[in-house]
Amino acid sequence: MKLSTRGRYAVMAMADMAQQVSAGAPSPLRLGAIATRQEISLAYLEQIFSDLRRHGLVQSTRGAHGGYSLAKDATEINVSDIVLAVDEPLDVTRCRQSGACMSNHVRCLTHDLWDNLGRQIETYLQSVSLADVIAGDKVEPKIGGEHNAHLS
């Protein structure tokens, strides 16, 4: 699970769409408007939406008055879907598939640690839907300990 600007842009754009829809904006939504509101280069957003469409997260309507609409309800789309759609799938390190990796134990242990971390991140992002994002749920910038509650 890669965490790049590209992924953040995708989440921002999708959240923007969800918010527009919930505010009663007519569908489909023009990419240009999203790009302007979120201050993202249109050409770059187009690339990103190409991925989102290929992964079935949005539907496109071509031609005049065309645009994009969410393919599912905002409660049905989670952040992990979005990030995975626009960033390459995490490349599995060879170590694990190529047998037991007997030599060099520490390398594997570290590798497992990072693997596990990746899963934790994914689990968290899976637990947050677009609807949660625009509602501000599960997103509070708290410093205390309770911000893990939704992971258990």
Place this chain on the structure above:
Amino acid sequence: MKLSTRGRYAVMAMADMAQQVSAGAPSPLRLGAIATRQEISLAYLEQIFSDLRRHGLVQSTRGAHGGYSLAKDATEINVSDIVLAVDEPLDVTRCRQSGACMSNHVRCLTHDLWDNLGRQIETYLQSVSLADVIAGDKVEPKIGGEHNAHLS
């Protein structure tokens, strides 16, 4: 919290040290040996250990028969310490410190989400000590749901 190869190397090297120590190897440990075992370029490891030393995670002994030793017990050093020592501190996005960020709600919500995610990652890595790593604790590559247990 950045998650780069540099950070992984640092964790691998420190775990290697902890393992050597627990196997009764004489201290200090030569960087060259660590580099060989973990297949990391010596010159690159030197850079990394320079950071680790500055952050008080290892102690150096110069000259012949010199080397590095862990500054604390392996149970007292956690992975988050190591990663933060060798990768730059996470740059705070301006949005939050420069007031309320009234304009453009979605941007802030997304930002909070990523902030929160960063904290989750840090919390997890804080919960894993070097001793855990070499014991394989909290590092199991399980696919099921119980791998979150230690986060709650």
Place this chain on the structure above:
DNA sequence: TCTAATCTTGACTTATTTAGTCGGGATTGG
């Protein structure tokens, strides 16, 4: 005191990834 082993430092180079641009093409409503 000489020497080899080791850490120490900073500048430099190279490779990789990410972000972003550009030009053109296809489709559609009016």
Place this chain on the structure above:
DNA sequence: CCAATCCCGACTAAATAAGTCAAGATTAGA
């Protein structure tokens, strides 16, 4: 037809990460 929009692939630029190199300082031991 034409303007608005999605669509696509190639390209460029910027940033970051990874790695190398050369020279120096320190120390143990012969």
